[in-house]
Amino acid sequence: MKLGMNEATCKENSTLEKDLILCEKYHYSYIEIRLDMLKDYLKKHSIEELQSFFKTSYVKPYAFNSIEDINFCSKKQWEEVVALFTFACEMGQKIGNPYIIVVPTMSDDMIQKTEKEIVDDSVKVLRNLSDIAVSYGMKLAFEPIGNSRWCVRSLEQCMDIINAVDRKNVGVAFDAFNLFLYNKLQNIDSLNLVPVEKIFVYHIDDSEDLPLSELDHCHRLFPGDGVIPLKLITQKLHEKGYDGIASVELFRPEYWAMDPDDVFRLAAKKTKQFL
Numbered sequence: 001m002k003l004g005m006n007e008a009t010c011k012e013n014s015t016l017e018k019d020l021i022l023c024e025k026y027h028y029s030y031i032e033i034r035l036d037m038l039k040d041y042l043k044k045h046s047i048e049e050l051q052s053f054f055k056t057s058y059v060k061p062y063a064f065n066s067i068e069d070i071n072f073c074s075k076k077q078w079e080e081v082v083a084l085f086t087f088a089c090e091m092g093q094k095i096g097n098p099y100i101i102v103v104p105t106m107s108d109d110m111i112q113k114t115e116k117e118i119v120d121d122s123v124k125v126l127r128n129l130s131d132i133a134v135s136y137g138m139k140l141a142f143e144p145i146g147n148s149r150w151c152v153r154s155l156e157q158c159m160d161i162i163n164a165v166d167r168k169n170v171g172v173a174f175d176a177f178n179l180f181l182y183n184k185l186q187n188i189d190s191l192n193l194v195p196v197e198k199i200f201v202y203h204i205d206d207s208e209d210l211p212l213s214e215l216d217h218c219h220r221l222f223p224g225d226g227v228i229p230l231k232l233i234t235q236k237l238h239e240k241g242y243d244g245i246a247s248v249e250l251f252r253p254e255y256w257a258m259d260p261d262d263v264f265r266l267a268a269k270k271t272k273q274f275l
Contacts, residue, residue, distance in 0.1 A: 001237070001275040003268060004030035004062055004247030006203065007037050010263050012256035016041040022264040023059040030062035030245050032201075033097065035088060038064070047094050054095055061097035062245050063141060063173075063201050064088045070125045071105035071118070071151050078125075085129055089136040099200050101173050102129065102140045104152035111148055118151045122161045130167040141173035141200035146182030147216075154182050155190040162198060175203035175249065177220050180228050184212065188232065196240040203249040204271060206230065217251040222270045234274045246275055 005028050007019055014022075016037045023031050041050070054060060067085050069077070088100050104122065122142075129140055144150075144158040152158055158172055172194055179185055206226030208219040223230055248267045255263050 001202070001234075001243055001246040002029035003271060003275060004028060004032060004245040005264065005267065006032040006065060006247045006249035007034040008065065009248055009250040009255060009267065010260040011037065012253075013258070013263075014260040017045075018260055019264075020053060020057070020059065022260060024057060025261075026264045026268040028059060028264075028268065030060055030247065032063045032065055032101075032245075032247050032249070033061055034065050035084065038091065047091065050095050061092075061095050062247065063099035063101055064092060064097060065249075066101035066103050066143070067129070068103040069105045069107075070102055070129070071121050072109075072113070073105075073125070082129075082132065086132060089133055089138045092138050093136045098137075099139050099141050100133070101201065102126070102142050104142075104145065104150050106145070106147075106150045108149060110151040113151055115157075118157075119161055119164065122152060123164045126161065126165045126170055127167065130165065130170050133169055139169040139171065139200055141171055143173035143175055143178065143201075143203075144182075145175075145178045146180065154187065155179055156187065156193060159190075159193045159198075171198040171200035173201040173203065174199055175205065176228050176230060176233055177203070177205040177207055177217070177249075180207050181212070181215060185229065188229065188236070191233070191236045191240075194240075196242050199237070199240070199242050199244065202237065202242070202244065202246050204230065204246045204274060205249055218253055220250045220252050222250070222267055223248065223274055224270045230274045246271065 144152045146153050206221040206223050206228050209227045
């Protein structure tokens, strides 16, 4: 697999400009760009400058993060989703960034939704976004998130939806922590359900050893520093023939307080054993 960095890892203590330099310094193959950080970049730079960087660098763009809360939208909410998604498609086409991470809705109301309601709505909105993306040559990576407040939680449920969508440009964003958040990966064999061509993005991250009732994204750790069976995940991905990105995505305030140079250096050092 190829080493990638997701900008969430240093989103509070860095910029896209700095992240690009650090990706080169520590030999990351790919960067996942946050859309909010891209918008900040474009206040001072042009998209042509970003195009120029990627033309001359061995670091390449891989995915935009992220389009969120796509389910059960009001008309106004859906218009906002489509506007941001279209912006991502336009920028992705210009810089050669092939994927957009798409995240299901998070709210306390999701606990009340039935399985059929969730599947039907997810299929509808993913097909609508797929229709927009196809004209730009973009692909959607749908990311299940295990906490009960998200409406699509398990890899099994996610694959049921992706299979029903049945579009070549819709696949899965497989995040080790988000799957661990569902049932601590007791269902790790669910990886076998995902054809290798549908694994669009792999986020590699580790976790503190806490009860699921307490576990949240702030408890993510550098790969190898926690309890997620990352070596087993790597083995299963290798067996499937996956050789794409393994992107470090962390939301840990402790890391946001560090020098970004140290975060990039440590993340590269700790992650390479799992590639």
